[in-house]
Amino acid sequence: MTALLVDRIGVLATNDPALGDGSLGRRTGAALVAEDGRIAWVGDAGAAPAADERVDAAGRAVLPGFVDSHSHIVFAGDRGAEFTARMSGRPYRAGGIRTTVAAVRAAGDDELRATARRLAAEMLAQGTTTVEIKSGYGLTAADEARSLRIAAEITEETTYLGAHVVPPEYAERPGDYVDLVTGPMLAACAPHARWIDVFCERGAFDADQARAVLAAGAAAGLAPRVHGNQLGPGPGVRLAVEAGAASVDHCTHLTAADVDALAGAAGRTVATLLPGVDFATRQPYPDGRALLDAGADVALATDCNPGSCYSSSMALCVALAVREMRLTPDEAVHAATAGGARALRRTDIGHLGTGARADFVLLAAPDPLHLAYRPGVPLVAGVWRAGRRVA
Ligand code: NIG
Ligand code: FE
Numbered sequence: 001m002t003a004l005l006v007d008r009i010g011v012l013a014t015n016d017p018a019l020g021d022g023s024l025g026r027r028t029g030a031a032l033v034a035e036d037g038r039i040a041w042v043g044d045a046g047a048a049p050a051a052d053e054r055v056d057a058a059g060r061a062v063l064p065g066f067v068d069s070h071s072h073i074v075f076a077g078d079r080g081a082e083f084t085a086r087m088s089g090r091p092y093r094a095g096g097i098r099t100t101v102a103a104v105r106a107a108g109d110d111e112l113r114a115t116a117r118r119l120a121a122e123m124l125a126q127g128t129t130t131v132e133i134k135s136g137y138g139l140t141a142a143d144e145a146r147s148l149r150i151a152a153e154i155t156e157e158t159t160y161l162g163a164h165v166v167p168p169e170y171a172e173r174p175g176d177y178v179d180l181v182t183g184p185m186l187a188a189c190a191p192h193a194r195w196i197d198v199f200c201e202r203g204a205f206d207a208d209q210a211r212a213v214l215a216a217g218a219a220a221g222l223a224p225r226v227h228g229n230q231l232g233p234g235p236g237v238r239l240a241v242e243a244g245a246a247s248v249d250h251c252t253h254l255t256a257a258d259v260d261a262l263a264g265a266a267g268r269t270v271a272t273l274l275p276g277v278d279f280a281t282r283q284p285y286p287d288g289r290a291l292l293d294a295g296a297d298v299a300l301a302t303d304c305n306p307g308s309c310y311s312s313s314m315a316l317c318v319a320l321a322v323r324e325m326r327l328t329p330d331e332a333v334h335a336a337t338a339g340g341a342r343a344l345r346r347t348d349i350g351h352l353g354t355g356a357r358a359d360f361v362l363l364a365a366p367d368p369l370h371l372a373y374r375p376g377v378p379l380v381a382g383v384w385r386a387g388r389r390v391a
Helices: 080-087 097-106 109-125 141-152 174-182 184-192 207-219 236-243 256-264 275-280 288-294 314-324 329-343
Strands: 004-013 026-035 038-044 053-056 062-064 066-068 128-131 158-163 195-200 223-228 247-250 270-273 298-300 360-363 380-385
Touching (some): 109 380, 128 380, 141 158, 158 174, 174 207, 195 207, 195 236, 236 256, 270 329, 275 314, 314 329
Parallel strands (some): 004 053, 066 128, 158 195, 195 223
Antiparallel strands (some): 026 038, 360 380
16 A cells, blocks of 8 residues: 655644643644554654655644544434424433334335445544444344444444333333343344443433343453433443443433542543533533543543434534533543544554554644634544545
């Protein structure tokens, strides 16, 4: 493969403390070289080696591609009316998940595939070079397995979420549904998934059920992650920490004990904040500043789905995290890149150190802080994945 030189970079965010300053590993006057899909060299532009191709950044910023570690983009149907009702005051209670489940069960593979691919393309065009995709809108063994097969055509970060909610046909016998999720449904899904997730929340699954789901997943080789503390305080965060989950996502309602638990789990369990959900469901925003100050690892992700947040924009997440969760712009950009990589336990993405996958974004702005400073403006001027221009 040919070597690509990107030079005359305004601010380069490397996320590598050996290469630059602060949490973003910022450098000015830098260049990078990508070769064979990897970052081969980072340094001062004046010392850059020769390359076959050149991109002139012309003073614009370059940062690692966004890592969106939480999405539900395999679905069918539309819940715009639910959103409109919510904005007029109706609370979000996750009951709408069953609306999407009915639509998915009625949809053909081609329809599910087309929606997922359209949204993955939308993400890529906005700078997201890695996305995690969950099942969770099929809730039968066959519908969960086909959702994961479609997800696996798009990403290697696939998550089995049979334990999203109890579907209507099991409403009177939730224990039987947990048996299905941990038995035949898991067997059908495990070959297509890397992770297992459970929605541990009042109205979904309690702590004992969630523990059983994660343990069965682990026995089938799936690593745990958790949806927790979205709609109210609850056991999700502590359960995730106890299970050694890679991430607990939402974290909208945290007690001081939850923050302590996440701080104690730094290096193991990431607190993934989903500000687009808090925005689109009118929940209070969690205090990201308190999590960082306590020492917890924080990631930002979209949760892109038709109910609680139909946005694929990591830039929106960055802007909201700065405005509403008290992260600095650098912390928010770090959480949307390196944080997401950590939440997926990946060391090859989320940074631009030598050897990393050459996933990067050129912004139509001099500094990554403009992602928060200029909310709603399409600032992505180019996207490269594994060294190839993809947008
Ligand atoms: O992450 N929390 C549970 N599941 C999704 C909601 C999906 C939906 O409303 O359809 C979430 O917010
Ligand atoms: Fe989710």
